[in-house]
Amino acid sequence: MGINYEKCEACYESMRDKIPFSPKVALVLGSGLGDYADDIEVKAEIPYQEIPGFPVSTVPGHAGKFIFGYVGDVPVVCMKGRVHYYEGYSISDVVLPIRLMHRMGAGILFVTNAAGGINFDFDAGTLMLIKDHISVFAPNPLIGPNEEEFGLRFPDMSYVYDEELQNAIRMAANENNIPLKEGIYVQLTGPSYETPAEIRMLRTLGADAVGMSTVVETITANHLGMKICGISCICNLAAGMSSSPLTHKEVQEIADRVAPLFKKLVTESVKRF
Numbered sequence: 001m002g003i004n005y006e007k008c009e010a011c012y013e014s015m016r017d018k019i020p021f022s023p024k025v026a027l028v029l030g031s032g033l034g035d036y037a038d039d040i041e042v043k044a045e046i047p048y049q050e051i052p053g054f055p056v057s058t059v060p061g062h063a064g065k066f067i068f069g070y071v072g073d074v075p076v077v078c079m080k081g082r083v084h085y086y087e088g089y090s091i092s093d094v095v096l097p098i099r100l101m102h103r104m105g106a107g108i109l110f111v112t113n114a115a116g117g118i119n120f121d122f123d124a125g126t127l128m129l130i131k132d133h134i135s136v137f138a139p140n141p142l143i144g145p146n147e148e149e150f151g152l153r154f155p156d157m158s159y160v161y162d163e164e165l166q167n168a169i170r171m172a173a174n175e176n177n178i179p180l181k182e183g184i185y186v187q188l189t190g191p192s193y194e195t196p197a198e199i200r201m202l203r204t205l206g207a208d209a210v211g212m213s214t215v216v217e218t219i220t221a222n223h224l225g226m227k228i229c230g231i232s233c234i235c236n237l238a239a240g241m242s243s244s245p246l247t248h249k250e251v252q253e254i255a256d257r258v259a260p261l262f263k264k265l266v267t268e269s270v271k272r273f
């Protein structure tokens with residue numbers, strides 16, 4: 001048995017009695033969606049601290065727990081808070097929660113995040129459907145012996161973001177008059193923000209939004225054979241694109257401002273899955 005598979009199984013065994021149902025959708029709540037669970041019919045909550053070996057975030061505002069509930073009729077497990085690679089966790093610990101939610105039964109992964117806008121058409125507050133990603137600046141979470149229990153050694157990455165789920169999100173946005181842009185997300189490790197030169201490079205490479213999460217999680221979910229979709233909340237124009245310096249406070253303020261629209265889009269999308 002692979003070591004990450006073994007760890008995931010141990011986490012699952014420690015919590016299985018508290019899991020109220022097999023979720024259809026695993027929802028990762030990024031900045032701004034932290035209080036999303038206020039809007040759903042909550043059936044159970046499991047704080048990450050109660051799961052032996054589970055990575056617990058050190059970032060202010062990222063307090064962590066799994067929340068189980070219904071969005072419409074759809075059973076979901078939400079991750080309120082996630083750990084980032086820049087916190088010093090091994091990459092296999094960063095992606096463990098994804099494997100665990102898959103183990104609980106989730107076949108769909110819906111990721112959300114706060115990101116910096118690289119595309120000149122984006123403003124602070126823009127919501128962006130993730131159409132594809134660039135992973136080459138982040139560590140690949142599948143490095144190491146392949147754990148066959150999870151998936152294949154060389155997973156195809158041609159269709160990471162599921163077309164049908166993307167269409168459901170487009171429809172949800174359209175029918176609820178929620179402006180939605182589309183683009184390519186690139187993950188860097190952080191925790192420092194990018195330099196203006198790096199942002200120019202990332203734009204040249206075809207990226208529309210930049211952040212410090214998500215891609216390692218979707219690579220893992222793709223390895224597991226999950227269907228994947230995601231939305232970025234563009235919380236700031238990336239470095240060098242505005243006259244003011246970047247602050248985490250600004251990112252959080254914009255995330256909070258956009259939260260009602262972001263939540264509505266997530267809810268209306270999940271109902272269509």
Ligand code: HPA
Nearest residue numbers: 114115116210211212238
């Ligand atoms: N860069 C990287 N990560 C981010 C940004 C950014 O500009 N904004 C929010 N998360």
